[in-house]
Amino acid sequence: MKRFSDFKFKRINEQEVAFGQNTNVTKEEPQTEEFKKSGVAKFASKIFESRQMAHVFHLQTRGDGSYAQHIALGEYYDGILDLIDSFIEVYAGQYQIIENYEIIDTTDAIDRNKVDYFVDLTEFIKSTRYTDISKEDTHLQNIIDEIVALIYRTLYKLKNLG
Numbered sequence: 412m413k414r415f416s417d418f419k420f421k422r423i424n425e426q427e428v429a430f431g432q433n434t435n436v437t438k439e440e441p442q443t444e445e446f447k448k449s450g451v452a453k454f455a456s457k458i459f460e461s462r463q464m465a466h467v468f469h470l471q472t473r474g475d476g477s478y479a480q481h482i483a484l485g486e487y488y489d490g491i492l493d494l495i496d497s498f499i500e501v502y503a504g505q506y507q508i509i510e511n512y513e514i515i516d517t518t519d520a521i522d523r524n525k526v527d528y529f530v531d532l533t534e535f536i537k538s539t540r541y542t543d544i545s546k547e548d549t550h551l552q553n554i555i556d557e558i559v560a561l562i563y564r565t566l567y568k569l570k571n572l573g
Contacts, residue, residue: 449511450539451544452513455495458495459495460513462487463517464523472484494557495558502544526570533562533566
């Protein structure tokens with residue numbers, strides 16, 4: 412079984428939809444329903460992964476600045492649960508229940524740098540947020556903005572308070 416981190420993500424050419432070359436796709440849902448379901452499940456799985464990774468990092472802190480890092484990571488893994496729950500519940504209320512989540516594998520946590528992990532996480536979110544969730548779904552995009560803000564607050568604390 413593939414780990415989530417082994418997946419490569421590809422953007423859909425939004426111009427084809429915008430110029431009406433695919434008349435079976437509505438403006439509100441520019442991707443096929445199957446793609447949307449799998450993309451949203453992968454997106455949510457990555458956020459769940461980040462919660463687990465933060466908890467592992469939290470439990471591995473030691474040395475200079477470890478208390479500040481320990482607290483920052485604890486705040487992240489506590490805060491991200493409410494945000495991902497909100498995202499998934501709102502999505503399910505609008506579309507349908509998300510299924511086929513990826514298996515969370517945190518074996519890379521031992522070898523990853525905390526800061527690098529969270530920087531990569533923000534890059535993942537920025538590169539997939541508009542392919543997995545419509546720009547018009549501003550209520551969902553707002554929750555994603557809150558997730559990104561929490562990541563950047565965590566990065567601030569890891570870089571400057573640790």
